[in-house]
Amino acid sequence: MITFGRQVCGDLAQSSTREWLVTDGLGGYAMGTVAGLRTRRYHGLLAVAAPGGSSRMLGLAALDPVVRAGDRLFRLATDEWAGGTVAPVGHVHLAEFRLEDGVPCWRWDLGDVVLQREIAMAHGRSAVGVVFRVLRAPRPVTLELTPLCTWRDAHGERHGDGEPWVTPVAEGFEFDGAYRVTGPNWQPGGEWYRGVHAREEAARGLNPDEDLWAAGWFTASLSPGDTACVTAAAAPFGGVLPAATDLVAAARDRARSLGRVFGSTDDVGRQLAVAADQFVIDTPTGPSAVAGYPWFGEWSRDLMTSFEGLLLTTNRHDDARRVLLRAGATVSEGMLANTADTGTLEYNTADAALWFLHAIDRYSAFTGDLDTVATLADSMHSVLEHHQRGTRYGIAADPADGLLTQGKPGFALTWMDARIGGDPVTERQGKAVEINALWIEGLAATAALFDRIGRRNDWDAAASRAATSFARRFPRPDGYGLYDVVDGPGGDDPSVRPNQLLAVAFPHVPAADPRIVEACRGALLTSLGPRSLAPGSPGYRGRHQGGSADRDRAYHQGTVWPWLIGPFVDAAQRVGADVGGVLDGLELHLGEWGLGSVSETADGDAPHAATGCPFQAWSVAELLRARAAVHGSPRPVGKIAMPA
Template identity: 55%
Template sequence: MAVVAISNPYVLGTRVCGDLSEGAGREWLVPDGAGGYAMGTASGLRTRRYHALLVAAENGGSARRVALAALDPVLVLPSGAEVRLAVHEWASGAIAPDGHTLLESFTLEHGLPRWRWRLGDTVLEAELAAVHGRPAYGYVYRLLAGGPVTLRVEALCTWRDQHGDRFAGGGDLRQRPTADGVVVEEAYRLAGPGWSAAGQWYRDVYLREEAARGLGAREDLWFAGSFSAPLAEPGAKMQLTAWAGDLDDLDAAPPPAARILEAARDRAVAIQAKGADAVASQLLLAADAFVIARTGADGGTTPDVIAGYPWFGTWSRDTMVSYDGLFLSAQRPEEGRELLRAYAGTLSEGMLANTADTGSVEYNTSDATLWFVHAIGRHTAVTGDADLAAELAPALEAILRAHLEGTRYGIRVDPADSLVSQGAEGYALTWMDARVDGRPMTQRRGKAVEINALWINALGTIADLWKAVGRDATGVLQRREAAATSFRRRFPNPECGLYDVVDGPAGDDAALRPNQLFAYSLPYAPLRGQVPAPIVGEKLMTPLGPRTLSPDDPAYQPHHRGSAEQRDAAYHQGTAWPWLLGPYRDAVAAAGGPAGSGGAVFGGLPGHLGEAGLGSVSETAEGLAPHVTTGCPFQAWSVAESLRGWILKNSDCT
């Protein structure tokens, strides 16, 4: 029987595509499954330094390099007239060429972008897809109507760190001709018909989204040359490929572009077929974007998670928060098992490594390790995999011992009340970790509410795991009860529901934040089954997730925009985070809310899927209506918690 996916394509017409403020605000992503990606906008305008048709990952996604920036199609008519279908913006303010005005439609279906341009009775279509598991892409141009015409596709290139820029003054890009194209910088290869080398700089390309983020908004692109082929009649096509890695072994070359597209579409259909409805189907495909195969020094691969596209790499906190959605809800438990085993190997002094985007390893979170315990517990509960629990028992013992005896950054259980305290000068160790000029914006030093909810949950989880492997859980359960009793005594506050932090440097912090949701939502949360304070929903909830601070607070920031410093200052001071929809839903459901009330939490989700990162869920949104999305347009924990919550949305079980 053929696999049939519930398809919900995103189709944009001429009004949206032809208006750069609209079409360029809707982005698409085609990941390669190895940490790299292609990414751009519906209109075709590059608005970010990250927009390109080939971005190759290094160090398993912890670093990436931008390679093929753009392929600009040019239709050459029988009269000799040339019609440019690309669109670029320049530092002068000019939009040239303006091929977006000829776009008949843009479609994203099964995660694959497709553009159609119309020039009178001539219609040209372009599609692209990745070879899953390697930095390789295929691009297909097809004449749908009209002809004969000649299609010329101009390759605009660079080779730089994805966060940086490159200008003509730094020297020309090196080109080496091949039988079917060119090798650029000995780093990546372009192949197709009718290659004609060029070699000149296009200067002062403008990137409007970088300007809006207060970052450098200019770069230069290298015109390497062009491919050309006649398209005599409808159905005729041109196929191009681009790849990094082994460039000269013909056996390692990717298959023809049309086959790449077919394989990518088949893979997406199989993933989406697991969804019970159109939203679940789309979220399953969105979730797949973040699960990668990381290649180790020995050449072997292990699963890992990209925290967000385009600028994040792998981060243990994001990975463990996302675990339930990306691996259990997405029906990928075997990959999840291998990931948990690999991450256990990074433990040091009872802390899970937090892998930074530079590829270095740091131990600087107070919650990632506790989320790791939660992930192991959820994996075992869902799969019945007691063998994994037994294998990781020494790691769990080390985590318990380190928290009881104390570890880095003041992370330690207070023997007076069995609660966890954390914090060190200059560090922000919870998920609210933004810093400006080295100064934490939301340091939350002391006994933070969600850290202690996670600690109590971890104790309950470990007790369950001990039982699963035949060990005595009495001592762990006694410790959990002591911590839960202290929590129920120390944290309640009639004004804000629960204190955000107790025993902080300035005393107890009554700021109204969503962190208290975890005291109700986690499986072994200290207040599970109780109803969160009404003020939490009244003051914090938006269609795209809870705000990180009440609008009534003097420190509230309604907008998340401007310079990097301005954005970081607002990051956790009122900005809304979609990933928190998951715990909000769990808290409502665990308290026995009315049927469907948990699902109502996700009312804004279906509309959002077509508004920013098409088919995905953004990292953040402004706290003030209309809640403009900000941050990464494709974020792992936003998708993971949306998928998990959507599947459970009308169920009373969690």
């Protein structure tokens, strides 16, 4: 349980920067802040995803509550308007916020009246339930709920120009034919709330203002113990919408089941099991994962990097198998399709296919399932053969040394892929250290797996040659770690970056040098994970803030990336280095920003304020995996099926 009292809830600076998230297992979500203030254009109670989360539409933005107790009136919403006015200020009445079993819960203390709200989504359907319950009152109180509505791309905003299409239905209404909202004693109304302000969008240099349609109001007279329930669901509606109380109960049951499947015996582990589940989604072609909320869809690089932590560490082995089979079907010219956020297939990464090979190796190690390896063998061979001979974007094994080179002017193909106006910030063209670590590991692991399934191959010889060249080419002469890139357009790049940790982490790469780990510990490691570039380096930026261009310049130039804690722990354990306390800051981070989860990034400079997506898949996955490595992998209690 994550809990805050009045001192956090009543302080807008604190409560508006702590965000909660519930998801529908399809890529859609409900999301907001502890304060109830919508600080992002993405915040709302019903964000509806296209298959795979490639795009989302925001529907029901808020449900503003008003309590009438005798002659007293309490407006419990917290809204900000263009110009900076905050009104009403319902957060001042918040006595408690808690996140328990994945369900956010608020409690307003109005003196002799105490009101509670819980929010949950259906799993496998785009539907959200909101349950208000009177916990204490000397006499019945009246609760009024005003739905604030829109229907627009989650990345944009809508401005009122005429009345939207609102159709009355039993117990509620439909908005623009896209979603239905039902609740008690619906009374139609209709007016634009103009100039609703999202302060985080302003800070990111984006348009922060939009208009929302107040569609009317629901009302209920409630005595202690009574509930008022509102459900919103996207089309197709399928008859009566699910009861909000049932959605809350089902969400709690699912969270507890996930903890049992994971086999976790501590609160952090149980919370991370729920966090991991938020990213795993069903698509028309099988399971996948959203890279991050609220603005990312599925990305093959992120999916494969997250694979072990999200699916294997949490004992979701059948999902893992289906993810691999689905990914294998997209291999083209040895590259893995990156579905990204466009809804189309793009082949534009130098590492996703190599992470795919690593995922297959880890799946086999966890499950012993060689049948699936045999099914994927042609795809695995295609990856290595095309990389060895050459494929898109100059990706090819150098005949001179067997190392993998990649890159083409104007493209950023490694995970450090930020671009400004089409120009890469960290191009890294040449032989990148982590790409070659993945290449050597992929060659060696595939050779071993092919031997086990009886498939003839000569990949072990290629792995041995590349490893010998790696040991000769990548160590810096000064002993201070590894080059980040060799044979680049400007020669060898000695920048101190965390990519070298992957070389130490992988067992087949000849880089088991404690000095590499200690160099990264001293220059890069923070309490939230390693920086992407050492302070004092040319181009270092310690703040990942500001407009889009400012943020992209800093993205991989010093910004902290929590997912890199996994490679750090692996590398440290391989060389026998101390890992005591390295996970403490990330575990505490679960209650600091994206509640119950781990952020995408953080400032490189102290105090390392969180940035980027508040809820990021590979950050959660690698913390899960690192905890398993440090504390021992949990095991499920008995034979327990994944919750539906």
